Amino acid sequence: MSTPPRFADELQLAFRRYFRLAKVRRESLLARLLITSGFALAFPTGLLAVTLVFGARPLNLASVLASYACGFLIAFMIxxxxxxxxxxLPQSTLDRLNAGGWRAGLFFSLMPxxxxxxxxxxxxxxxxxxxQARVETPFDSPQGLSRFLFLSLVFALVGWYLDHQHRRRQALQLLATEAQLLRLQAQIEPHFLFNSLAAVQSLIKPAPDxxxxxxxxFTDYLRASLSALREDSCPLAAELQLARxxxxxxxxxxxxxxxxxxxATPQAEALRLPPLLxxxxxxxxIVHGLEGKDEGGEVRVRAWVQDRHLLLEVRDDGLGSQSRPRRARPGHGLALKNIRERIATRYGERAELQLTLDEQGCQALLRLPLDLLEPKP
Incomplete structure (x- = not known):
């Protein structure tokens, strides 16, 4: 059985997705609230430190408590x-905002x-x-208002720069991942080729049929593999043919x-997705589920559309959680990691790969957003 994630992992996942917009949040609400509380503590602390060093007036307990109370109010309002x-907002608008651009910069600046x-x-x-007294705010004087606008502009520019650098690193990571995948697949695993050719040779005389x-x-497999390497995306039907x-x-x-x-449903087969997922x-x-099982078993591949997502399921009734780690072929251990990195970079948190190990078998479920997989006209 799959083990539940630790809270530290939930917190890390929530932080990675904290600045992304999504209709459905799969991360823990408690983790998100803790992160918001962290920001609520961090910003007043920074401002109080600056005031302590450069401020003309000394701090007192009342002003410190008021600063933190205001920080929590603002953080949770954001x-x-x-x-x-x-x-x-509709999901299409959220996707455009997550993708960046001037509209996203304007939205993520004006909202805070x-x-x-x-x-x-x-x-x-x-x-x-x-x-029971009048409390001054930064907006009560032109000087305070100008300072607020100036600081808002500085924070907006810093946020835009950091987001730009993050997206640039993401793009470079995707290129590196794709290049690694193409290099691994271009090899077509020589030992697999040699074993298959040796098997064909051994059957020529005793069993020519x-x-x-x-x-x-073998020819169909090579043709489908090499064809997939030349395209940025391919119909799911081609991926299913490669699997077949x-x-x-x-x-x-x-x-x-x-x-x-x-x-696979006809609607699913027509959709385009990155090759070799x-x-x-x-x-x-095959390798981890059925090859090590004496009596073998069955592999089921299903593809269908549900809740505006393409679902790809690969299920076997092999060894499951009883499977022992096997000596991996070159690059084989990176397969699941590569898939997760590729779909995260292309589709963000709307895509995911779930792996569930049972006592008798394993289920891999790949979920991809439907509106980003529409077939080419």
Whole structure:
């Protein structure tokens, strides 16, 4: 059975997704609230430190408590503002904002500014009501207003620069991941080729029909693999054909120990996705699930559309959680890591790969956003 994630992992996941907009949040709400609380503590602490060093007036306990109370109010107003935007805006708009550009820069600059201004005004009113006195805010004088606008502009420019650098690193990481994948797949795993050719050669005299069948599957597999390497995206039907050729080839090698079934709806088959996402999952099912099982088993591949997502499932009834780590072929251990990096960079948090190990078998479920996979006209 799959083990539940540790809270530290939940916190790390929530921080990575904290500045991304999404209709559905899969990370822990408690983790997100803790991160917001961290910002609520950090900003007043920084401002108080600057005031302590450069300020003309000494700090007292009342001003420190008021600063932290105001910080929490503003932080959670910003949190609520973004969450309200996620609820009200359509998913297509959220995707455009997550993708960057001047509209995203304007949105992510104005939203905190409005929340900060509203929070300062609201806190001033509440504090004045509590103390039965008038409390000044930065907006009561032209000098205070100009300082607020200047600091907002500085923070907006710093935020834009950091976001630009982050997206640049993401793009470079995607190129590196794709290059590594292409290098690994271009090798087409020499030992696999040699073993397949040796199997064909051994069958030529005693079983020429089986040798011919194996050679046909082998040729189809090579043709589909090399074709996929030349394209940035391909129809799911091509990915399924590659999986079918690979499983047909493995079925001849394993005989009755291997059974497989591939099902896909016509709508799913027409969608385009990055090449060679499905193949590593099918190979994992064979290598880690069925090859080490004496009686073998079945691999089922399914593809369908549900809740505006393309779902790809690879399920086997092999060793599952009883599988022992095997000596990996070159690059094989990076398969799942590469898939997760590729879909995260292309589709953000709307895509995910779930791996569930049971006592008898394993399920790999790949979820991709439908509106980013539409077939080319």
């Amino acid at each position: 949190h609520g503002g973004y969450r309200l935007s996620e609820r009200l 500014m409005l929340c900060i201004a509203s929070g300062l005004l609201l806190f001033g009113q509440l504090l004045g009501w509590w103390m 089986r040798a011919l069948e194996m050679l046909e599957h 050729s690979y499983l047909g080839l493995m079925q001849i090698r394993m005989g009755e120990r291997l059974r497989f079934d591939i099902e 499905l193949q590593p999952l099918v190979e994992n099912a």
